[in-house]
Amino acid sequence: MTHERSGRSLPTLVTWFVPALLALPVGVGLAGVVLPAFGYLPALGGETFSLDPFRQLLAVPGLAASALLSLASGLLTTAVSTIGVALFLAAFHGTAGDRLARRLLAPLLAVPHAAAAFGLAFLIAPSGLIFRLLAEPFGLTRPPDLLIIGDPLGLAMMAGLVAKEMPFLLLVAFAALPQADPVRRSRLAASLGYGRMAGFLLTVWPGVYRQIRLPVLAVAAYASGVVDVALILGPSLPAPLAVRLVAWMNDPDLSLRFMASAGALLQLAITGAVLLLWLIGERLVGLLRRRVAASGRRHGRDGTWRIAAGIPVALAGGAVFFGLAWLFVWSIAGFWAFPAILPPSVGLATWSRTLESAGGPLATTFLVAILSAGVALVLVVILLEARRRQFRASAGRAVRLTPAMAGLIYLPLIVPQIAFVFGLQVAVLSLGLTPSIPLLAAVHLVFVAPYVALALADPWYAVDPRYEQVAASLGHGALARLFRVRLPMATAAVLTAMAIGFATSVGQYLPTLLIGAGRLPTITTEAVALASGGNRRIIGAYALLQTLLPFLAFTLSATLPRLLLRGRGGMRRA
Known part of the structure; x- marks a missing residue:
């Protein structure tokens, strides 16, 4: 009986220890700001x-x-991104457009926010691609005198955030769709005379939104306290609060640290207000949906709306893809005057200089990313497996993390980074720790682990438990079943989660800047630092290097399962 109790209590202990471990730095950081x-x-x-x-x-x-x-x-970033996703799914779910979007948008997960922001800046700037294309029809001989990048309203900054967040939320929604039973619900709505879009929005979308609500809130929190995208696309007089906080925290006048801490609490309050207003908006939208459903209108003629519904997603995805392509063109361009659409000469001189100087930041980026993603993967697998063992062996997909566990794990995504990373910096200095690769990887782990858990949880629990039951009947123990049955069957999901964690670490700017204290530059901090300069060729090269590492990680995650599981097609499908 004692052995049975200990066997049950250990998974319970682990399922709370791992989330608490991941949430602890948030608490420490907040304490280091409040005082x-x-x-x-x-x-x-x-x-x-x-x-x-x-x-x-x-x-x-x-x-x-x-x-x-x-x-x-x-x-605004969250509203535009979420509405765009809802409209696209309502118009194109189950169509060729749906399948095309799944294939084309998946690579965008590998693009860091900073690289996407640079790409958009190169497109919409007065001397960018769009105005070069308009130059001949409108007779432009020089770039127009327009304040587009850094506009006072922050529209360019919000556009950059939407271009990255809308594809992300759409990919998350694609994964959540099967749980909302879209085919049956859409057919039922159609049988009652509802148009395609109205039927989806009234019957399917509420179930999808419940599944993606946490990522939506994470987008809202991130957009309210973003630093890197704001430095590249946002206004400077005045800048968004998070950008000003970073300046105060890095000011040589140490007395400004007190005001910066007060500002960090203000940023926390702003993010809290954003989340509260969003939750109120959810209620209002729910009331509106019920009123529309009760009105009896079927909205059957939606052909024009269905065409228009694809525009937001197409613009977001196109901005990132064309932006990356334009970054590459600039990175190899020679002298290039406006309004020429293409550079008259190209060369690799910029890449030669960039690769000479980027070796150190690239190595630091890779080491920190592989360490943080690897440790995050181990912790998440331990957590998910411990949670699964709290259920009967046949539970399968019924296994879920409790809301409290999930809340602790995803807390770093909801609390703005600037509100607690500065407190972590204070704690690190108080302990006498100096910037190092392991320390930086440990801080990145706080932000990497939630995304790894988000990516791996459903596939991990979707593995058919009967395979392990067969293994158990053959005398294999719990560890043998984990390493010889479940992990091999979940290889593709595990590697994808690892790639997502790797990409998340590569894109971390603020934690690297504050915890690294300038001694551990990464490719992301170096790229953002170039935003204040005017050398577009160097910026293009660094932004592409920043994208290259996550792209290689996702490429490996897609190809390795085919190599490791060659001849075992059933396991690849699992």
């Missing part, structure tokens, strides 16, 4: 609690504009 925000940081002379940091913060010129810009970015 200085109220004037207490003995290392900098703050011996007593005070509200002076908040008074100093409120006296900063343009603070309200920065805060409103962050609030609008979180809400």
Whole structure:
């Protein structure tokens, strides 16, 4: 009886230990921000609690504009991305357009936010591709005097975020669709006379949204506190709040750390307001859906709407693809005057100089990414397997993480990075730790693990438990069943989750900047640092290098299962 109890208590302990371990840095980071925000940081002379940091913060010129810009970015980016996904699925689910989008948009997971932002900047800038194409029809001989990049309303920044987040949410929705039973529900709605789009939005979309709600909230939190995209595309006078916080945190005047901590709490409040307003919006949309359903209108004539519904996704995906292509053109271009559409001369001189200087950042990026993704994968597999063993062997797809467990794991995606990474930096300095590859990988792990869990959970639990039951009947123990049955059958999902974790680490800017303290430059920090310069050739090369590493990881995740499981086609399908 004692052995049976211990056998049951160990999985329970593990299922809570791993989420708590991943959420602990968030708590430590918030504590490291809250105390200085109220004037207490003995290392900098703050011996007593005070509200002076908040008074100093409120006296900063343009603070309200920065805060409103962050609030609008979180809400508008999420709303446009989510509505675009809903409309596309309603119009094209189950069609050739659906299948085409699945194939074309999947590679976009490998594109970091900064690279996508640079690509969009090269397209929409006054001397970018769009205005070069319009130059001859409109008689332009020089770039128009328009403030597009860095516009005061942050529209270019929001467009860059939408271009990256809409394909991401669409791919997440594709994975969630089967659980919403779209075929049966759509047929039922059609039998009642509803048009294709109305039937989907009224009967299928609510179930899909429930499945992707957490990623949607993560997008809202990220967009409200984004730094790298804001530095590339956002305004500077005033800048979004998160960008100003980074400047204060890195200022040589250490007394600004107190005001920066107060600002980090303000950023946390802004993100909380974004999430609260979004939840209120969910309720309002739910009421509207019920009123539309009760009105009896079938909205059967939706042919024009179905064509228009594909435009947002096409624009988002096209912006990233064409942006990357234009980055490459710039990276090999010689002298290139406006309004020539293509450069008159090309060469590899830029790449030669870039590869000479990018070796160190590339090595750091790779080491940190492989370490953080590898450790995240091990922790997530331990968590998922421990949780599965809390259920009967035949539970299969019925196994799920509890809301509390999921909340702890995904907490770093909901809490804005700027609100707790600075606190982590304070804690690291207080412990006397110096920037190192293992330390940076440990901090990246906090952000990598949630995405690995999100990618692996459903495929892990979808493996048919009867295979392991057969193995158990042949005398194989739990570890043997894990390593010789479940892991081989989930090879494709495991490698894909690893690639997603790797790509997530490569794209981390703020944690690398603050924890690395400038001593551990990665390809991402170097690329974003170039945003303030005007050398588009170097920017194009660095942005493409930043994309190359995740692309190679996803390529390996797609090809390795075929090599490792050659001759075992059934396992590849599993």
